[in-house]
Amino acid sequence: MSQRFIIILQSTVLFVFGAIFIWFYIYGRIGKYLTSAGSFQTQALLAGLFLCVISAFLLLTSSKSVSCSHDHDHDHDHDHDHDHDHDHDHDHDHSEITVGGMLLTSMIVLVPVIISALYTPDAYSQHWVRNNSSGWDKGVIGETPEAFNLKKQVNDKQSTKIEGELNEAKSNSVADAAGWGPYTIDDLKQQVDQNKDGEFLMDVISIFYTGGDEEVQGVVKGLPVETMGQVMPETNRNSEGKRIRIFRLMMNCCIADARPVSIPVEFSEDVPGYKEMGWYKIHGFMDYEKWDEFTIPVLKANKMIPTEEPPQSAFGQRQ
Numbered sequence: 001m002s003q004r005f006i007i008i009l010q011s012t013v014l015f016v017f018g019a020i021f022i023w024f025y026i027y028g029r030i031g032k033y034l035t036s037a038g039s040f041q042t043q044a045l046l047a048g049l050f051l052c053v054i055s056a057f058l059l060l061t062s063s064k065s066v067s068c069s070h071d072h073d074h075d076h077d078h079d080h081d082h083d084h085d086h087d088h089d090h091d092h093d094h095s096e097i098t099v100g101g102m103l104l105t106s107m108i109v110l111v112p113v114i115i116s117a118l119y120t121p122d123a124y125s126q127h128w129v130r131n132n133s134s135g136w137d138k139g140v141i142g143e144t145p146e147a148f149n150l151k152k153q154v155n156d157k158q159s160t161k162i163e164g165e166l167n168e169a170k171s172n173s174v175a176d177a178a179g180w181g182p183y184t185i186d187d188l189k190q191q192v193d194q195n196k197d198g199e200f201l202m203d204v205i206s207i208f209y210t211g212g213d214e215e216v217q218g219v220v221k222g223l224p225v226e227t228m229g230q231v232m233p234e235t236n237r238n239s240e241g242k243r244i245r246i247f248r249l250m251m252n253c254c255i256a257d258a259r260p261v262s263i264p265v266e267f268s269e270d271v272p273g274y275k276e277m278g279w280y281k282i283h284g285f286m287d288y289e290k291w292d293e294f295t296i297p298v299l300k301a302n303k304m305i306p307t308e309e310p311p312q313s314a315f316g317q318r319q
Helices: 002-026 039-065 078-119 126-131 156-168 174-178 185-191 204-212 214-220
Strands: 224-233 243-251 259-267 279-291 294-306
Touching (some): 002 078, 126 224, 204 214, 204 224, 204 243
Parallel strands (some): 259 294
Antiparallel strands (some): 224 243, 224 279, 243 259, 279 294
């Protein structure tokens, strides 16, 4: 019986691990940890199914695998029977120790895994954000990712227009014919939607990267903006206590390289009450400040409204 019980424990461990893989796949929880769908999700599903099949196989064959490990020979003399009984008692005690050890080991493995799978928030903690906010007093370093670059490549409609212009402007440079002149408010309107109040719906990360382009700053500065993100206290250049930080997480590949990207938000009066790490829509006007060698976008806010967390936001916006 003890050997069968051990096999049942092993089968249970395999089944739990397999079921967690399948659960994460079906409910899309794996997708929260990666930038895009790929083969990993399918591999996780196949691994879960394989573990469950092995678990079922062990469980179904466990009764056939168990056989008596003692050879009872009724022709032995009384002394041999006595020795056999002694050995049987010793083996029984050893089996009890083995079963107890296997049960304890199984619990040590399964309990943390099950609790983590059930109660993990699939999101970074406030402590993690604080520990990774050391660079919030710096501006743009390196090139702007294409996904957050307001000066995107021309679209198909613009390309058709450009082809006609190129044919008519042979004497001009290619750049002039293509219309790649200064960035204008019309370019911004083509790329960024506006709400019913005329405010530009700009995400935090795109606003942050405007700090690295003076041409874009010249257009965006002073414009009414609505943005959304999580808020934290401001710890940089906030002597008057009228500033907070709004941030979003940016993920390049997977959660291993995610980082919080933020901008300061300044109120003309005292900062309204808010929940740290809560989600808010903030309305205001764009401004820029010089912090050492960096240009920092600052949202001069006039309204902050609690909002629902957007779907698939726990580990950030994807490039």
